[in-house]
Amino acid sequence: MKGLLIISGLGIVAMLAEIFKFKKALLPIVLLGIVAAYATNFIEWNSPQSIVYFDNMIAFDKLGIAFSGIIIATAFLWFILANDYFEDTNNSVDHFALVLFALVGALMLTAYKNMTTLFLGIEIMSIPMYVLAASKKNNIKSNEAGFKYLIMGSFASGFLLFGIALVYGACGSFDLFMIKSYITINSATLPSFFYVGVLMILIAMCFKVSAAPFHFWAPDVYEGSPTLITALMSTVVKTAAFAAFLRLFMISFSGVSELWTMVLAVVVALSLIVANLSAAMQSNVKRMLAFSSISHAAFMLMVILANVRSNLSVSALIYYSLAYSIGSIAAFGVVYNVALKANEDITSFNGLSKRHPLLAFCMTVSMLSLAGIPVTSGFFAKYFVFTAMIGTHYKWLLIIAVLTSAVGVYYYLKVVIAMYFKGNESDNEKLIVEKSQAIVIVLSTIITLVIGIVPNLVADIFSF
Amino acid sequence: MLSLLLIVVPFLSALLLFVSKSKSTKQISLFSTIITFGIAVAAMFMVKHNPNTNLLQLDLNWIPSLGIHFNIEINMLSSLLVLLTAFLLPLIVLSAFKNEYANEHQFYGLMLMMQSALMGVFMTNDGFLFYVFWELALIPIYFICLLWGGENRAAITFKFFVYTLLGSLFMLVGLIYVYNHTNIDGMKSWNINALYEAGRSLNADQQGVVFWLIFIAFAIKMPIFPFHTWQPNTYVNAPTQGTMLLSGIMLKMGTFALIKWLLPLTPIGLQDCGHTAIILSVIGIVYASCIAIVQKDYKRLIAYSSIAHVGLISAGILTANQQGLQGAIMQMLAHGVNVVALFLIADILLRHTGTRELDKLGGIRNMNGNFAVLFLIVVLGSVALPLTNGFVGEFLLLSGVYKYNAAIAGFAGLSVILGAVYMLRSYQHIMLGERIDNHNTFGALATSDKAVLIIACIAIVAFGIYPAPLNSMAEQGIKELLAIIKPN
Numbered sequence: 001m002k003g004l005l006i007i008s009g010l011g012i013v014a015m016l017a018e019i020f021k022f023k024k025a026l027l028p029i030v031l032l033g034i035v036a037a038y039a040t041n042f043i044e045w046n047s048p049q050s051i052v053y054f055d056n057m058i059a060f061d062k063l064g065i066a067f068s069g070i071i072i073a074t075a076f077l078w079f080i081l082a083n084d085y086f087e088d089t090n091n092s093v094d095h096f097a098l099v100l101f102a103l104v105g106a107l108m109l110t111a112y113k114n115m116t117t118l119f120l121g122i123e124i125m126s127i128p129m130y131v132l133a134a135s136k137k138n139n140i141k142s143n144e145a146g147f148k149y150l151i152m153g154s155f156a157s158g159f160l161l162f163g164i165a166l167v168y169g170a171c172g173s174f175d176l177f178m179i180k181s182y183i184t185i186n187s188a189t190l191p192s193f194f195y196v197g198v199l200m201i202l203i204a205m206c207f208k209v210s211a212a213p214f215h216f217w218a219p220d221v222y223e224g225s226p227t228l229i230t231a232l233m234s235t236v237v238k239t240a241a242f243a244a245f246l247r248l249f250m251i252s253f254s255g256v257s258e259l260w261t262m263v264l265a266v267v268v269a270l271s272l273i274v275a276n277l278s279a280a281m282q283s284n285v286k287r288m289l290a291f292s293s294i295s296h297a298a299f300m301l302m303v304i305l306a307n308v309r310s311n312l313s314v315s316a317l318i319y320y321s322l323a324y325s326i327g328s329i330a331a332f333g334v335v336y337n338v339a340l341k342a343n344e345d346i347t348s349f350n351g352l353s354k355r356h357p358l359l360a361f362c363m364t365v366s367m368l369s370l371a372g373i374p375v376t377s378g379f380f381a382k383y384f385v386f387t388a389m390i391g392t393h394y395k396w397l398l399i400i401a402v403l404t405s406a407v408g409v410y411y412y413l414k415v416v417i418a419m420y421f422k423g424n425e426s427d428n429e430k431l432i433v434e435k436s437q438a439i440v441i442v443l444s445t446i447i448t449l450v451i452g453i454v455p456n457l458v459a460d461i462f463s464f
Numbered sequence: 465m466l467s468l469l470l471i472v473v474p475f476l477s478a479l480l481l482f483v484s485k486s487k488s489t490k491q492i493s494l495f496s497t498i499i500t501f502g503i504a505v506a507a508m509f510m511v512k513h514n515p516n517t518n519l520l521q522l523d524l525n526w527i528p529s530l531g532i533h534f535n536i537e538i539n540m541l542s543s544l545l546v547l548l549t550a551f552l553l554p555l556i557v558l559s560a561f562k563n564e565y566a567n568e569h570q571f572y573g574l575m576l577m578m579q580s581a582l583m584g585v586f587m588t589n590d591g592f593l594f595y596v597f598w599e600l601a602l603i604p605i606y607f608i609c610l611l612w613g614g615e616n617r618a619a620i621t622f623k624f625f626v627y628t629l630l631g632s633l634f635m636l637v638g639l640i641y642v643y644n645h646t647n648i649d650g651m652k653s654w655n656i657n658a659l660y661e662a663g664r665s666l667n668a669d670q671q672g673v674v675f676w677l678i679f680i681a682f683a684i685k686m687p688i689f690p691f692h693t694w695q696p697n698t699y700v701n702a703p704t705q706g707t708m709l710l711s712g713i714m715l716k717m718g719t720f721a722l723i724k725w726l727l728p729l730t731p732i733g734l735q736d737c738g739h740t741a742i743i744l745s746v747i748g749i750v751y752a753s754c755i756a757i758v759q760k761d762y763k764r765l766i767a768y769s770s771i772a773h774v775g776l777i778s779a780g781i782l783t784a785n786q787q788g789l790q791g792a793i794m795q796m797l798a799h800g801v802n803v804v805a806l807f808l809i810a811d812i813l814l815r816h817t818g819t820r821e822l823d824k825l826g827g828i829r830n831m832n833g834n835f836a837v838l839f840l841i842v843v844l845g846s847v848a849l850p851l852t853n854g855f856v857g858e859f860l861l862l863s864g865v866y867k868y869n870a871a872i873a874g875f876a877g878l879s880v881i882l883g884a885v886y887m888l889r890s891y892q893h894i895m896l897g898e899r900i901d902n903h904n905t906f907g908a909l910a911t912s913d914k915a916v917l918i919i920a921c922i923a924i925v926a927f928g929i930y931p932a933p934l935n936s937m938a939e940q941g942i943k944e945l946l947a948i949i950k951p952n
Contacts, residue, residue: 368603373599373603373629374595374596374599374600375596375600379599383636383640386636386637386640387530387640387643387644390637390640390641390644391644398637399637402630402633402634402637403630405630405633406626406629406630406633407626409625409626409629410622410626413622413625417618420607420610420611421610421611421618422618454527455527456527456528456529456530460529
């Protein structure tokens with residue numbers, strides 16, 4: 001909770017930076033603030049009881065703190081990676097503030113206990129993201145991305161609000177646990193509009209995590225937004241949305257699981273198939289990563305499906321989000337640097353192994369991790385999902401997941417092949433990467449490998 | 465400790481090569497592989513004379529909460545495969561001496577990396593670790609084929625990688641399914657014995673599903689008809705050393721895993737579904753032999769002959785009787801040596817004449833008699849003539865299949881005849897008759913090539929005449945295994 005307050009404070013400080021002229025010092029201040037937020041988060045993790053805030057609206061329990069930890073850590077890496085995103089523009093201060101406020105929303109989503117805080121969290125996180133997606137003002141694609149994101153996102157919010165209203169109408173409460181107990185007591189007499197409400201909330205959440213068939217905004221938005229903002233979307237925003245998804249359906253709606261699990265299973269199957277097949281067709285790496293993020297979303301949704309029956313899957317989801325976030329940060333970092341002088345087409349990666357061997361190596365590791373090949377963290381993420389799923393009766397889903405994973409290998413390796421195998425000798429111009437960015441990319445790569453080799457470093461912490 | 469060395473020595477040498485970019489790459493890798501061979505031989509003697517020493521085992525807790533151990537052990541069976549790997553690697557390294565590869569240190573480094581992973585696959589006693597090594601072995605060979613392969617290599621290696629990875633994922637699902645049924649003091653465990661026990665506690669339907677899930681992975685790796693479509697193109701396009709690794713050792717991953725990780729895991733599944741799998745294997749023998757007969761490219765011919773051989777091995781394994789299994793082990797050892805020598809011969813032909821096409825070759829015997837003799841010995845070994853190493857395995861395999869079903873054995877026996885047809889026919893085309901192009905010389909063999917061929921020929925003849933030491937180990941190892949499979 002203190003972390004959330006610190007980051008809100010940072011957001012306000014960032015807005016003041018223009019007036020009091022300390023723009024230059026802003027990045028160090030933000031980084032320090034994030035470290036402080038992480039530290040308080042860590043202290044709260046070690047304290048035995050969770051504290052309830054704002055009349056039971058927010059409570060940072062173990063689950064919430066774990067997700068907050070991942071989000072804050074990813075954000076830290078992201079800020080170092082993104083330092084020239086802030087230097088390039090005249091509006092750097094606004095961008096700082098927007099990102100920080102999006103972060104506040106994300107943290108709220110990890111720990112809400114009430115439907116109102118859920119909605120507030122989603123809006124606080126999304127509205128800055130709409131603006132940031134369009135932050136390359138002169139680029140028509142960026143404008144399109146922002147616009148599309150805004151329209152589609154608002155649409156989803158509408159669904160969410162409508163769903164919440166219907167559930168409130170049936171249960172008479174916004175509180176997650178009150179809803180849960182209402183459902184268990186009155187399971188026989190729930191009105192039909194309650195079920196409609198649950199399904200509407202499910203649709204809205206699928207929208208937010210970009211699961212098929214509600215994924216149509218994602219490829220365009222990912223492609224059009226500035227690369228670093230895309231990185232933010234696919235890591236911080238995604239993790240937060242999943243934390244929210246898990247919490248809502250694990251706590252409140254677990255009593256009516258037979259209603260939504262089948263729907264969710266179909267959503268997962270569709271996402272896996274559509275995302276992987278579409279990703280295999282892409283020649284734009286950013287767009288490919290957008291589809292890949294949909295397929296990873298499907299994997300994480302599988303965990304939520306499995307969770308109805310086993311506790312193992314909570315730590316599986318946490319590990320998955322961590323592995324995916326770290327892998328994505330490295331991947332997007334490389335894409336950003338490669339695309340600086342060219343574009344995001346796969347041909348720009350040709351011969352990267354000669355132009356910048358280190359970058360090529362890091363990209364290879366993150367691609368292997370996203371593809372789920374041992375000994376990277378992505379492999380263990382997939383492994384945990386498989387283990388969680390195999391105990392359920394969704395084994396058909398597992399088969400689809402296996403088949404589509406093989407397709408996944410195909411498109412991730414396409415990048416690796418381009419880097420090591422394609423490209424002509426003449427085009428050997430060295431790629432120059434800023435030190436701080438190189439450090440983040442290498443660091444993410446090392447983390448990917450370390451938690452891949454010793455997964456219990458992370459998995460044991462989160463097995464509660 | 466010895467078992468760990470077998471993984472660590474090649475691994476560290478590979479790292480050394482990657483980092484140092486030293487001029488003496490070839491020497492370092494040869495040295496490293498010879499040391500590994502020494503360790504493997506020592507380990508084998510130890511298995512034979514002092515099997516209970518704890519030098520052969522290592523069991524570390526890797527991921528305690530999931531019951532995953534870093535558990536490697538050299539026992540009767542694995543020591544044979546370890547020996548094969550350790551024996552072939554120096555030959556493969558030596559065979560590369562005459563080829564100039566760009567980025568040499570990476571090429572040799574990847575080969576050693578591969579050796580390290582292969583050792584792990586053969587030795588591990590932990591299901592999870594097995595999967596990890598299994599996948600790790602794939603990555604170096606993928607890069608070897610990709611970076612140093614022939615034309616059109618990108619598409620071909622792609623198919624290879626995705627195909628085998630898909631198989632492995634099915635295997636992973638199957639293994640996790642069995643793992644979920646393990647119970648050691650209330651904890652799940654990946655230990656091989658726990659998995660065996662859990663696998664056998666499943667009912668017939670479940671065992672059948674697990675059998676196919678895991679069998680597909682092995683069938684793709686070997687490869688068994690109809691999962692073989694990646695193989696001929698990959699073998700032909702890979703650099704010679706890559707092909708040697710693929711056919712000499714990696715193929716044995718599939719067959720050995722079939723023995724160690726599938727038969728004892730699902731005995732009922734084997735009874736119910738083994739028949740279909742054997743028929744597939746036998747179809748593969750006949751089919752691949754027939755295709756091999758009409759091949760024009762010598763390397764492709766060997767690739768198809770490899771499918772035929774492995775089909776017989778897999779049929780022998782799936783019969784799950786003493787002769788079949790023992791023959792399979794012996795044939796794996798023989799085939800490993802023979803196929804490496806054959807691929808080297810294909811490479812020598814290409815280097816000396818610029819072609820591997822049978823129609824364009826001829827009359828080489830008159831120009832280089834030594835080569836002709838060595839070539840002939842290898843050919844005889846691979847058609848399994850008595851007194852060559854191929855004979856023991858093939859004989860046992862066929863008698864094992866015969867015990868299982870005489871009709872199937874009849875078809876499997878075709879492999880002997882058809883094998884003789886395509887091997888001898890190709891020898892005749894290449895070595896006898898008149899030289900077709902205008903060159904009148906076939907220069908002397910390079911020392912490194914000669915050394916490899918001579919060593920291979922010595923192995924072929926020596927183990928043809930006196931197979932007892934290896935055979936007795938295979939016999940005993942299989943007996944122990946059969947005691948687990950059929951405990952009556």
